[in-house]
Amino acid sequence: MAALSSPSLPAVAAAHLASWLAPLGVSASAFDDSLALINPLWTVHRLHARVVHRRAETASATTFELQAGPAFHGLQPGHHVLVGVDINGVRHRRAYSPRSVAGAPGRFAITVQRQAGGLVSNHLHDRLQVGHHVEVSPPSGAFTLPPTTPPRVLLIGGGSGITPLMAMLLHLQAHAPATRVTLVYFARSRAERIFAAQLEGLARSWPAFRYVPVDSHAHTPPSGGASFASSPVLDEALLTRMAPDWARTPTWCCGPGPLMQAARQLWEQAGQPGLLRLEAFAVARPDAAPHARHAVVLKRAAQAARFEAAGHHTLLEAGEQAGLVLKHGCRQGLCHECSCRLQRGTVRDLLHGTHVSGEGQPIRLCISSALTDLELESLG
Numbered sequence: 121m122a123a124l125s126s127p128s129l130p131a132v133a134a135a136h137l138a139s140w141l142a143p144l145g146v147s148a149s150a151f152d153d154s155l156a157l158i159n160p161l162w163t164v165h166r167l168h169a170r171v172v173h174r175r176a177e178t179a180s181a182t183t184f185e186l187q188a189g190p191a192f193h194g195l196q197p198g199h200h201v202l203v204g205v206d207i208n209g210v211r212h213r214r215a216y217s218p219r220s221v222a223g224a225p226g227r228f229a230i231t232v233q234r235q236a237g238g239l240v241s242n243h244l245h246d247r248l249q250v251g252h253h254v255e256v257s258p259p260s261g262a263f264t265l266p267p268t269t270p271p272r273v274l275l276i277g278g279g280s281g282i283t284p285l286m287a288m289l290l291h292l293q294a295h296a297p298a299t300r301v302t303l304v305y306f307a308r309s310r311a312e313r314i315f316a317a318q319l320e321g322l323a324r325s326w327p328a329f330r331y332v333p334v335d336s337h338a339h340t341p342p343s344g345g346a347s348f349a350s351s352p353v354l355d356e357a358l359l360t361r362m363a364p365d366w367a368r369t370p371t372w373c374c375g376p377g378p379l380m381q382a383a384r385q386l387w388e389q390a391g392q393p394g395l396l397r398l399e400a401f402a403v404a405r406p407d408a409a410p411h412a413r414h415a416v417v418l419k420r421a422a423q424a425a426r427f428e429a430a431g432h433h434t435l436l437e438a439g440e441q442a443g444l445v446l447k448h449g450c451r452q453g454l455c456h457e458c459s460c461r462l463q464r465g466t467v468r469d470l471l472h473g474t475h476v477s478g479e480g481q482p483i484r485l486c487i488s489s490a491l492t493d494l495e496l497e498s499l500g
């Protein structure tokens with residue numbers, strides 16, 4: 121892989137200055153706020169980026185090209201960044217999978233798919249214009265390519281799940297073009313396939329790249345219960361036809377839950393679960409019945425709030441429905457803003473599908489649902 125960028129000289133200097141000012145009572149945030157007044161891209165603790173371009177990819181997906189400051193570094197293909205925006209005076213953060221833009225340090229692009237009823241994705245589409253600034257986190261995540269590129273790579277995407285795979289594709293084309301790469305990309309139609317023209321262009325100009333677009337409703341059925349039994353799905357027959365050596369090929373898959381579930385089963389049946397990496401964009405929903413209710417006590421400083429958590433809600437949703445204002449950011453288990461300590465009871469961790477119980481266990485309200493009555497201590 122290409123060498124990662126390191127922090128630039130101005131970023132290192134600003135970080136040193138912040139540490140010298142700390143003993144004088146100037147907090148990192150206050151120092152950042154002062155820098156942001158001069159130029160938002162100079163901040164070193166809460167990073168920012170400016171929108172330099174935006175373009176429509178499909179009717180419901182838009183690419184925003186962003187310029188971050190010198191403190192933003194280390195972006196690898198497959199990473200995510202948390203993008204923060206204020207909506208009605210509240211800061212909301214969501215993860216997006218950026219790809220580097222060659223030739224400009226700190227320049228990257230995110231592509232955002234509108235989600236029906238979604239708060240942040242629609243806000244970005246409707247409000248975020250060239251010249252605006254957004255908060256960005258340092259890049260992170262484990263859905264990345266290994267340091268040594270394998271000779272063959274299989275990428276499987278569905279819908280907006282193409283974004284981290286596109287970052288990998290562009291990286292491989294630029295830095296390891298001899299890698300034999302197959303991309304199987306499910307979308308309802310070519311019109312809904314993000315980057316369709318760019319992928320077709322890559323397939324024409326890059327001999328080691330095999331592009332397999334699949335028109336299918338199977339993994340993303342529309343609401344209303346319509347049946348799409350005849351749509352192609354990810355199965356052994358399709359993989360054997362398109363990527364005969366699939367079970368021995370390192371594979372990255374990102375897309376809707378049913379697509380990733382199909383991939384997980386295939387690689388498990390092939391006895392090679394370790395060759396498959398998965399990235400979920402949406403956390404699984406709690407699946408207990410709405411009438412399964414548990415009493416929750418949430419302690420913060422000297423105060424205690426009490427609410428009931430229904431089985432089909434996360435603890436964050438349950439607290440909000442009870443009228444509490446609970447600290448949160450991403451609602452995806454990534455920013456840790458909603459962290460609490462379990463003092464009593466058991467929760468389901470929706471990210472990993474596990475149960476967590478026992479005093480002192482850290483949990484995140486946005487990815488936990490109650491399995492028993494609970495006592496929690498807020499860490500925010």
Ligand SMILES: Cc1cc2nc3c(=O)[nH]c(=O)nc-3n(C[C@H](O)[C@H](O)[C@H](O)COP(=O)(O)OP(=O)(O)OC[C@H]3O[C@@H](n4cnc5c(N)ncnc54)[C@H](O)[C@@H]3O)c2cc1C
Pocket residue numbers: 200214215216217218230231232233234235236237238239240241242280283284399400401402451452
């Ligand atoms: C690591 C990671 C990387 C991501 N990268 C991208 C990316 O590059 N491009 C992109 O468009 N999105 C990406 N996402 C999803 C993104 O973070 C948001 O979840 C998405 O934009 C919806 O946010 P919202 O505020 O509009 O919806 P919310 O208001 O949070 O949710 C509205 C409704 O939509 C559902 N929902 C949320 N996200 C999805 C989804 N992806 N598929 C189906 N239903 C969903 C929720 O369950 C809820 O019912 C990524 C998520 C993760 C965890």
Ligand code: FES
Pocket residue numbers: 447448449450451452453454455456457458459484485486487
């Ligand atoms: S709100 Fe980000 S981890 Fe819960």
